[in-house]
Every structure is written in C-alpha cells, then in structure tokens.
Amino acid sequence: AARAEGWNLEALEMLSMGREVIATACTAHTEYLNAGNSRPIAIDGLEQAHNGAALGKWAAWGDRQHQQLVAELREVHARRQAGSLDRNDAGIATAQRLSWDASARALLHALESVT
Secondary structure, three states, X not given: OOOOOOOOHHHHHHHHOOOOOEEEOOOHHHHOOOOOOOEEEOOOOEEEEEOOOEEEEEEOOOHHHXXXXXXXXXXXXXXXXXXXXXXXXXXXHHHHHOOHHHHHHHHHHHHHHHO
C-alpha cells in the first residue's frame, strides 16, 4: 500500500508470477491494477503531499484503508494456509499485455504514426 506510486513495477512483476497483489487504488498503477487482477484498497480522497515542499496530492490514508489492508492480508494468508490460494491467471494475462516486448512494439507503432 502506498499513498502515491509511479508505475509500480514490483506489482506488475508479482502479477507476472501469478501472485496476489494488494495495492492502493490510486496513481499510476491503476492503469493496470483492477478488481479483476488484484485487491485494490479503496481511497476516500486526496491530501496535500509534503516532502519538505508541496508536491501535489497523494492518497489520504485513514482507518478505513488500514482495516481493508488488514482484511485483505488476512484473507490471502488464510487461503494460502488452507491450500486454496489459486494462481492469479488474470494477473498473468495483464503482465503479458504489458511485457517489455509488447511495450516496445506499442512505442514503435506510436512513433511510426508520427512520422
């Protein structure tokens, strides 16, 4: 869980291995993480981000987000302990769609349409 994240390559790597991913439903990784391939933590709003200076906005983290994160972690752990944690096939499909090769082909295609 993060208040803000760039692309979140680690989450995509976990999807590629068919693992469960729990992540906040905010910022860049929402381009590929959804309820079908992951366990998004609902965000109620944004707040001013600070790192010594105002940097924009990031997800507000409160008790509801904390409780949902704990519930998701417990659910995944319980399923793993029971031997019922299946491979995340939707995650694998998402990662295949966003592979380095697929990304390079999309970039080349975009560049070809510009020239």
